[in-house]
Amino acid sequence: MCEKVIEINFGDSLSNLSLKASSLKCPPPFLLKTYELLEEGSEVEDEMKIVSWNEEGNGFVVWSPAEFSELILPRFFKHNNFSSFIRQLNTYGFKKISSKRWEFQHEKFQKGCRHMLVEISRKKCEPSVFPSYLKSCSEENGMANNSSVEENNDNNHELLMEENKNLKKERMELQMQIAECKALEMKLLECLSQCMDRQQNKVRRLC
Amino acid sequence: MCEKVIEINFGDSLSNLSLKASSLKCPPPFLLKTYELLEEGSEVEDEMKIVSWNEEGNGFVVWSPAEFSELILPRFFKHNNFSSFIRQLNTYGFKKISSKRWEFQHEKFQKGCRHMLVEISRKKCEPSVFPSYLKSCSEENGMANNSSVEENNDNNHELLMEENKNLKKERMELQMQIAECKALEMKLLECLSQCMDRQQNKVRRLC
DNA sequence: GGGAATATTCCC
DNA sequence: GGGAATATTCCC
Missing domain, CATH: 1.10.10.10 (Winged helix-like DNA-binding domain superfamily/Winged helix DNA-binding domain)
Structure with a gap:
């Protein structure tokens, strides 16, 4: 068409x-x-x-x-x-x-x-609303969501640049957190596996 | 249904x-x-x-x-x-x-x-932690440098807003990932704790 | 084969 | 009215 x-x-x-x-x-x-x-x-x-x-x-x-x-x-x-x-x-x-x-x-x-x-374009879902368990996180960055009115472009431009810089820093920090989480996950799984092995062995020995 | x-x-x-x-x-x-x-x-x-x-x-x-x-x-x-x-x-x-x-x-x-x-579940587009992030970071940094030439302020403003929106979306996704990680961590810890309890009990019973 | 935009459904 | 999951389309 x-x-x-x-x-x-x-x-x-x-x-x-x-x-x-x-x-x-x-x-x-x-x-x-x-x-x-x-x-x-x-x-x-x-x-x-x-x-x-x-x-x-x-x-x-x-x-x-x-x-x-x-x-x-x-x-x-x-x-x-x-x-x-x-x-x-x-x-x-x-x-x-x-x-x-x-x-x-x-x-x-x-x-x-x-x-x-x-x-006319589709409204895009802005990530302004967080699940409740993330609320405390989002409140830290509270300023971000109020800027939608945008009456003053010049002023806004600087604010935007500042905000983008902060967002990138934040992203890096979150990525680090995820990496740490993943590492901990691996360790826990290893522990669990060892623990279960030990359990089996001890039981065998004691029998 | x-x-x-x-x-x-x-x-x-x-x-x-x-x-x-x-x-x-x-x-x-x-x-x-x-x-x-x-x-x-x-x-x-x-x-x-x-x-x-x-x-x-x-x-x-x-x-x-x-x-x-x-x-x-x-x-x-x-x-x-x-x-x-x-x-x-x-x-x-x-x-x-x-x-x-x-x-x-x-x-x-x-x-x-x-x-x-x-x-069976739908494949989710989860960015695997390490390589993809490093890649996207370096790419975006590259873009930022190019746009600092600033030939056109209006255009730049739109790009910034676009980037800002994307960063916020990314932030939310990362926060979700962290929430999931934490939940899994809790489960694993619980498992580990149960496993160790059982181990103790069995040993005691067998002694 | 899969990323991403749009459409449809489901649910609050 | 809108968030979010799933379905359909479009495109690489």
Whole structure:
């Protein structure tokens, strides 16, 4: 469906930067399929509508989740679960904007704007949340997670460099810890093995 | 389909150790489905066989990849691609054991041994402690030096953020590894302690 | 064969 | 709504 990404060297890093992740790439399959099922679904007469763009064209509505799941989803995706569809919407940053109906919105997902789809990307799972037993570790580095607002780039740049340096140091320390752990593991296994051997021998001798 | 894992405390860390990730769990869907399609496929007469256990029952053969992809795969999985099936086999550690036919084997995947499936698990991409770390460290240091030329601040900022994100992810993974190491250490210590207790008791009894 | 991105499922 | 495991795809 999509063509390969074409590499173009503009000999101009600014152009390259602004084109990054935009017009040369095709949108993720999920977004394209959702856009296409809306194009198709919006053509139906009102009474029969299962899914369509909303009035403003800046979002869409699933009018009948049951029919949507049974009839539409399997034609576009490899499943017929409404919840899996919702999970994907959330992954791509869509918001449910009504409590009364299944209406979703994303800034870059609008009627007639297929070209904007490439600007939408999956939310990546940031390692900010640690399991409880690691919490004390993560709290030491508490500053790190607050920086997501990023109002000031210059200032941020220095902070970032500092943080990266610290992270690398930390990485080295953690790697050392792991190496020590592994070494201890080996020793313990050796001990255990010896202990079991001795046990056998003593029993034999004493018998 | 599968019931929840039942936690059983054997009060004996040796048993616990040997039971690790085994009989209480249900097998991953992929393994169960593959096993089932083989049960079904092996009943067919020889001439018509598309897929079946091999003669020894310690592996299986896809006799006709084309028919297998078209007729069997979509009944058990959400696709009809032979290569996706192969990718899963590799993920679970199966080996292709013949260059003449599509024959695959896994130690714990045998005819009549459905109960052994739970012993098979997905290969996890665990970076082995020493060599890979040293390698990645040196590589990243190299990159850092190059980027210090700083031709483009914006670009650099993005690279830094990217690196920062990756470092945090790496940190979390390392912390997880350490947590696992510590847990194993505890188990081993417990084992050792029990083993030594038993040794003492037996000696005493025999004296 | 396997790394990595995306999709689907399961579960909190 | 989102974390995380498993499945599927894509690419080297």
